[in-house]
Amino acid sequence: MQHEDVRDFHWYVDKAMASLVFLGGISAIVFIIGIFLFITREGLGFITDGLDLREFFFDPAWRPTSDSNPTYGAFALIAGTASITGLAVLLSIPFSIGAAIYIAEFAQGRTREILKILIELLAAIPSVVWGFIGLSIMNPLIIDMFDVPVGLNILNAGVILALMAAPIMTTIAEDALKAVPDRYREAAEALGATRWQVTLKVVLPAAKHGLMAAVLLGVGRGFGETMAVLMASGHSINVPDSIFDSVRALTATIAAELGETAVGSEHYQALFTLGILLFAVTFIINLTADLVMRGIKRS
Amino acid sequence: MADESKPQPQAPKHAIQTRGLNLWYGDFQALFDVDFDVRAGRVTGLIGPSGCGKSTLLRSINRIVERLGYVRTTGTIDVLGHDIFGANVELLQVRKQIGMVFQRPNPLPLSIRDNVLFGLRTHRDGDRKSRPSKEVEAQIVEESLRTVLLWDKVKDRLGEPAIRLSLEEQQKLCIARLLPVKPRVLLMDEPCSALDPDGTAAVEELIWSLKGDYTILIVTHNMAQARRATEECAFMLHGKLVEHTETAKMFVSPKNQSTADYIEGRYG
Structure with a gap:
């Protein structure tokens, strides 16, 4: 038994639009994950090596440009x-x-x-x-x-x-x-x-x-x-x-x-x-x- | 007119009297020259097809109809002998005298107890001296809930949100919360239409038990209900009051042809 091919022009338009709308729908998720990955990657080096959590959260001295002793205390900024x-x-x-x-x-x-x-x-x-x-x-x-x-x-x-x-x-x-x-x-x-x-x-x-x-x-x-x-x-x-x-x-x-x-x-x-x-x-x-x-x- | 021979200065024969009442929603006239007398202490039904103005008439008696903002009224409405449109009559006092029950049970988003006490607290706002003690409040809550035959079901959960009750219980609560401010008149806008047959029977029984103490005006779509749960009936059509008589008379020998046709179900 042979099925009739229902794939006419409207069928393709419908499928195309459905995928397009789907892409639009998930784009928000894709972007937010992308942004998160990007800022994490850029900041990760510091978090794993240089970051002293105590200093970061409780030290008020944000002196990143100091030549002798740069400190990264974010307390004052927070x-x-x-x-x-x-x-x-x-x-x-x-x-x-x-x-x-x-x-x-x-x-x-x-x-x-x-x-x-x-x-x-x-x-x-x-x-x-x-x-x-x-x-x-x-x-x-x-x-x-x-x-x-x-x-x-x-x-x-x-x-x-x-x-x-x-x-x-x-x-x-x-x-x-x-x-x-x-x-x-x-x-x-x-x-x-x-x-x-x-x-x-x-x-x-x-x-x-x-x-x-x-x-x-x-x-x-x-x-x-x-x-x-x-x-x-x-x-x-x-x-x-x-x-x-x-x-x-x-x-x-x-x-x-x-x-x-x-x-x-x-x-x-x-x-x-x-x-x-x-x-x-x-x-x-x-x-x-x-x-x-x-x-x-x-x- | 046998009543008039007895001196009854404090109890007027009619709790509600309208004269030449016209009402417009914007350009649309919903009530035409309505002269309506509701006898004190009786259950009066308002019947008629959809859009005939029965709800509008009911809702104009406590002026809740004016919430819509584009409503205009002419004529007079006297409730317990006071013109409710009078300049020296305070709307809030009017509403204290007139309780209203709505089509869909609408308990406030508060506990069962606070629902019952809401009206009372509202009316003594700004008058802290008259604040009743906890015991008095508890007594009022119990009395009101007993009157509506709800006390035994809810006495152990008065602090629960009223929304958790069944529809029938909610509607009974909506009646109970009117009682603490001691209204004389109860307006009911199809109070049973959201309830199942058992709930309807229970609420009808409750209404019947309240007659005498309260003047009750019920709008209903349900002919059978009008017949079994009211003492007098008024039939409205196209914004006009067509006929008003004893329920028994109206259903057996209506005077007006349109009343007869409606009651027999030829239209509406």
């Missing part, structure tokens, strides 16, 4: 990144969550649409422009307002980063609030709750996982930001003890120094080690945020 990101998230949470609550629960019709567009626009501002604002507007402003000698410090970078992280946090938080079924609001309103009581007692608790994911993604955004932080933080190696201290971030260190090092040198490899650290931390943050969000969808 402290710099952590302090800027921490301040940024602290500043950003009330604004983003507040904006999300307003957009999702209170704003109506056109106001809501305009606000959403504006917030997305805020996310589209290039980071170098933010850095420029930090450098030329925030810097003199901070010197004036707080009577400090330098305006390029944690406060400056934190405020800039808060503004940069706010759009993504607002958008994700708003999605989380919108995902709360409307029948909860209806039920609570019918019981005589005001809009604010509904928000506070029903919507926010029901959306808490999504809100947490929003904050985590904001943290991830702050952690990875480079240019604006480089321009606004003062870029001086320092373990800070006030928000008016200049600091240097992990990302900014890589950006500023990588071009100046010989490929394959110890310094070059040490910078890639910083890269691995950044990659690992942002990966964990994003993964956690994702798991948290998946958690709510399932329940």
Whole structure:
């Protein structure tokens, strides 16, 4: 018995498109593994030979260019990144969550649409422009307002980063609030709750996982930001003890120094080690945020 | 009119009265000149085909219909003698007097206990002195859950999320949580449509046991339910109230031809 050959033109198009879409789908995985392998390979030499874990994590002295005794203590850089990101998230949470609550629960019709567009626009501002604002507007402003000698410090970078992280946090938080079924609001309103009581007692608790994911993604955004932080933080190696201290971030260190090092040198490899650290931390943050969000969808 | 001979100043004969009630969703008019009287302490059914305005009428009585934002109303609705659109009437007070049960059970994403206490806590917000003690709260929870015949099933797991209950239990909980604020009127929007026959029977039995203490207005699609679970029935069609009479009368000798046709299942 002979089967009819069904492979006409449409059959081939269908197969071709299916493979193309499949390639597109797995490309994200391929790229992320590729990037990880690349930075690991470049940084591996340092990790296996030169890296003193104690020095790397606890020594504040990052002196890679010292001729006599180069040291690679990333503690001050980690402290710099952590302090800027921490301040940024602290500043950003009330604004983003507040904006999300307003957009999702209170704003109506056109106001809501305009606000959403504006917030997305805020996310589209290039980071170098933010850095420029930090450098030329925030810097003199901070010197004036707080009577400090330098305006390029944690406060400056934190405020800039808060503004940069706010759009993504607002958008994700708003999605989380919108995902709360409307029948909860209806039920609570019918019981005589005001809009604010509904928000506070029903919507926010029901959306808490999504809100947490929003904050985590904001943290991830702050952690990875480079240019604006480089321009606004003062870029001086320092373990800070006030928000008016200049600091240097992990990302900014890589950006500023990588071009100046010989490929394959110890310094070059040490910078890639910083890269691995950044990659690992942002990966964990994003993964956690994702798991948290998946958690709510399932329940 | 035998009732009027007895002096009953505190208990008006009608719990709900609408006069000339018109309602628009945007440009679409959903209610036309509805004059509707719901007698206090009775179970009244609202029947009619889909889109006839029965849910809209029900939902305008506690003004929850206005959540949609593009709703416009003319006419009056008096609940327990107060015009609910009146300038000196507070919407939240209105809703305290009027409990509502929805088509799909919608317990709040809280524990069973917190669901029962939600209304109470909402209404005494900002008035910390009147905060009841733990014992009083526990007593209120028990009373409310006993009234809806749920206490024995849930008494050992009051801290569990209400979502874990079966649909029937959820719907009973949704009725229980109305009781602590002592409403006079209960509005029910097809309260059994998401339940299986056993659940329906249980909830109907519960509704029947609440009559007298509460004025109950039920929207239903189910003719048999209207017949067995209500004392009075109102038939609506195309946004108008066509006929309102004793349930027994309506199902035996409806006055209006369209009522008769609907009841007999010729359309709808």
